[in-house]
Amino acid sequence: EADIYQTPRYLVIGTGKKITLECSQTMGHDKMYWYQQDPGMELHLIHYSYGVNSTEKGDLSSESTVSRIRTEHFPLTLESARPSHTSQYLCASSTTGEGQPQHFGDGTRLSIL
Amino acid sequence: SQQGEEDPQALSIQEGENATMNCSYKTSINNLQWYRQNSGRGLVHLILIRSNEREKHSGRLRVTLDTSKKSSSLLITASRAADTASYFCATVSRGSTLGRLYFGRGTQLTVWP
Numbered sequence: 705e706a707d708i709y710q711t712p713r714y715l716v717i718g719t720g721k722k723i724t725l726e727c728s729q730t731m732g733h734d735k736m737y738w739y740q741q742d743p744g745m746e747l748h749l750i751h752y753s754y755g756v757n758s759t760e761k762g763d764l765s766s767e768s769t770v771s772r773i774r775t776e777h778f779p780l781t782l783e784s785a786r787p788s789h790t791s792q793y794l795c796a797s798s799t800t801g802e803g804q805p806q807h808f809g810d811g812t813r814l815s816i817l
Numbered sequence: 818s819q820q821g822e823e824d825p826q827a828l829s830i831q832e833g834e835n836a837t838m839n840c841s842y843k844t845s846i847n848n849l850q851w852y853r854q855n856s857g858r859g860l861v862h863l864i865l866i867r868s869n870e871r872e873k874h875s876g877r878l879r880v881t882l883d884t885s886k887k888s889s890s891l892l893i894t895a896s897r898a899a900d901t902a903s904y905f906c907a908t909v910s911r912g913s914t915l916g917r918l919y920f921g922r923g924t925q926l927t928v929w930p
Contacts, residue, residue: 710859737917746905747860747920762917794859802916803848803909808859 707731710795710809718817723782725812727795736778737806739794740764747794753778785816823906823924831929836893838924840906841886847909849882850918851891854903863891863904868911896928 708729717723729736734755739747749762753772767789768782778797782789792813796806824839840849848867852860866873866882866889873880879892893900903925907918 708859744922744925746922749917752917796859803850803865803918804916805850805862805865806860806918808852808861810857810859813857 708795708797708807708809710793710812712812713810714813714815716815716817717785719784719786721785723785723814725780725793725795725814727778727780727809728776729778729797729807730776731797731799731807732775733797733807734775734800735798735804736772737796737798738762738768738770738778738780739796740766741792741794741811743792751780785814787816790814790816823904823921825924826922827925827927829927829929830896832897834896834928836896836900836926836928838891838904838926840889840891840921842889842906842908842919843887844908845911846884847911847916849880849889850907850909851878851880851889852905852907852920854905854923856902860905893926896926898928898930900926901928902926 711726736753738751741747748764750764750766751770753759759770768780792811794811795809798804798806850865851863854860864875866880877894882889903923905920905923907920
């Protein structure tokens with residue numbers, strides 16, 4: 705019973721295209737996160753947000769950008785996709801408070817040709 | 818790195834057997850969490866254990882925490898084929914302003930019918 709939704713689930717697209725990965729949650733969570741995960745590897749935090757109009761970069765350098773205009777919506781954009789962006793992108797959210805469990809979407813598997 | 822590291826990387830057992838996965842970490846923590854990830858899906862939160870707790874149970878799951886050794890273990894009793902998944906530990910560092918999670922690379926558990 706997912707309360708956090710990511711679209712598309714899969715995307716295969718050519719180099720140079722602009723891409724937006726959508727993430728929406730219905731739980732009213734203030735905190736939202738984007739992770740990048742390669743097969744068999746750990747999750748790397750690339751962006752996070754404390755709330756509306758708050759966005760920060762995570763540990764892993766990423767050419768993507770994010771916005772948080774509404775509490776429930778946290779889209780990620782790649783202005784010009786490259787093969788090095790091929791990966792799985794996971795969106796998550798959590799309530800306010802230190803170290804609260806995070807709720808994850810099912811991810812977008814992105815392949816750049 | 819503050820990331821937790823799971824051991825073993827892969828575990829293969831028969832249905833009905835117990836599965837034990839271990840996690841080691843490097844910094845003082847506020848809490849430690851275990852997540853499950855089925856193939857092609859997002860992570861699902863299983864259990865959270867705080868730094869002042871030593872053991873916690875949830876159904877067939879048993880988690881222990883030894884802060885002196887900076888380690889945790891996840892025990893799944895009477896495993897089922899449906900338990901086949903990757904299992905990740907994630908730590909929340911003490912004093913972290915964001916309360917962000919640091920994930921390890923996970924243990925791939927395969928349970929054979």
